[in-house]
Amino acid sequence: MIKKKYTIKDIAQMAGVSKGTVDRVLHNRGKVSKDAFEKVDSILKNIDFKPNLHARNLKNNKIYSIAVLLPDPNIESFWNSANKGITAASNEFNPFGIQVKKYFYDPIDKFSFVEQSQKAIKSGPNVLIMVPTFLKESEEVLRICKNTNIFTILFNNQLNTLTDYVFIGQDLNQSGRVAANLMNRIIKENDTIAIVHINKEPHMEQKENGFKNYFKEHSGSKHVITTQTFKSNNELVFSKAVALFLKENPKTSAFYITNSKAYLFLNILQDLNKKDITIIGYDVLKENIKYLKEGKIDFLIHQKPYKQAYLCVANIAKHFLFGKNLPTLKFLPIDIITSENAHYHL
CATH class of the missing domain: 3.40.50.2300 (Response regulator)
Known part of the structure; x- marks a missing residue:
């Protein structure tokens, strides 16, 4: 059964008051006697009246x-x-x-x-x-x-x-924990992990904390976890910094990239001919998806x-x-x- 739509005029007639009184009760403005308010309020409850909020705002x-x-x-x-x-x-x-x-x-x-x-x-x-x-x-x-x-x-x-x-x-902390859980499933027992921040922003620390806490809570973990921050605004400087990090940390084989720039990091790894690595990053950018389909990114976390x-x-x-x-x-x-x-x- 289609529910009847009541107008202010209908309510006024049912309550035995003016349309102006009904309007003042509905919009909580102006003075209304206690008797008139109770009559209108009783009718509104009986008919389960819902005001047209679209019309109200336009009006x-x-x-x-x-x-x-x-x-x-x-x-x-x-x-x-x-x-x-x-x-x-x-x-x-x-x-x-x-x-x-x-x-x-x-x-x-x-x-x-x-x-x-x-x-x-x-x-x-x-x-x-x-x-x-x-x-x-x-x-x-x-x-x-x-x-x-x-x-x-x-x-x-x-x-x-x-x-x-x-x-x-x-939940940025939980996002880091999800990344750690995925990482823990696919790397070897003693692999060294690098948390990589590219153009660091406040939220990345929360992801890092979640990632590290996951491994701390799994006492059997033997993974060494390091953290490194890079800036990508100068391509040559960025490339040299990544190359230096890899040279100084040759055992690092797993990388958690805390934002959408995994593809930038991978561009450099390709130039350095770095293979047999695990990468977890963020976001469904076309550049990231290309590496994901090639098997060079293992997982991406979608931030919507x-x-x-x-x-x-x-x-x-x-x-x-x-x-x-x-x-x-x-x-x-x-x-x-x-x-x-x-x-x-x-």
């Missing part, structure tokens, strides 16, 4: 402004998916008064991050969605937003800070940048428009990508 003509501070996808291809997720959510909710503006920064230039964050804050948004690539600078942005009542949502990188914010992404970014906009939009609760923490599943299922994720 109010309320505009909500969202600023997105995102690494420039033209500089680093990993962020193409996140950018598409932001665009998709923006297109979906724009007709209901959700306005989204993007501010792109260079992911290896903290001055670019500061400049774009200042522009985003100066625009006076209701919400700032941010990828906090640089720790101190991001904490300063959070402090300013708190003082100016700009609601903040972070994705991809989670920060350990006292400032309140919403985070949407993966599209979904992370989409949910940031969609969740805050639904909060504004429909009053839905906004969770302070939303972890997404940790997907393991192999050569056999990679094409489903491209």
Whole structure:
């Protein structure tokens, strides 16, 4: 049976009050006598009335402004998916008064991050969605937003800070543990492992901690684990640094790359003719998938940048428009990508 849709006029007639009184009860505004309120409230409960929130927002003509501070996808291809997720959510909710503006920064230039964050804050948004690539600078942005009542949502990188914010992404510590579990299954008993950070960001330490803790908890492990950080902005310097590390650590045969740049590391290993190695990395970039299918990357962990970014906009939009609760923490599943299922994720 199709449920009857009641109008404000219907409710007013049933309660024996004016339409204006019903409107004031529904929107909790203006004065209403106790007797009139009880009559309207009783009718609403009896008919299980659900207000049309789409129509309510359009009637109010309320505009909500969202600023997105995102690494420039033209500089680093990993962020193409996140950018598409932001665009998709923006297109979906724009007709209901959700306005989204993007501010792109260079992911290896903290001055670019500061400049774009200042522009985003100066625009006076209701919400700032941010990828906090640089720790101190991001904490300063959070402090300013708190003082100016700009609601903040972070994705991809989670920060350990006292400032309140919403985070949407993966459990980074658990992500490291998943990588360690995979590594432990496929390497030899005494293999030496290197945790490799390329262009280190705050979230990578959480992955490293999870990875190391997994092996600490498995007391039978005899693996030596080292950590090395590289910068890839200068190709020649990067290549020489990797070559020097391998020369000084010749027994290292397993590598955990903590971000999407496993393919950059492998490009150098190919030039050095380094073989018989195990590599676990992140993200379904075409360059990574190529090496995965060739058997040179063993596993990739999918961080779902599209979904992370989409949910940031969609969740805050639904909060504004429909009053839905906004969770302070939303972890997404940790997907393991192999050569056999990679094409489903491209």
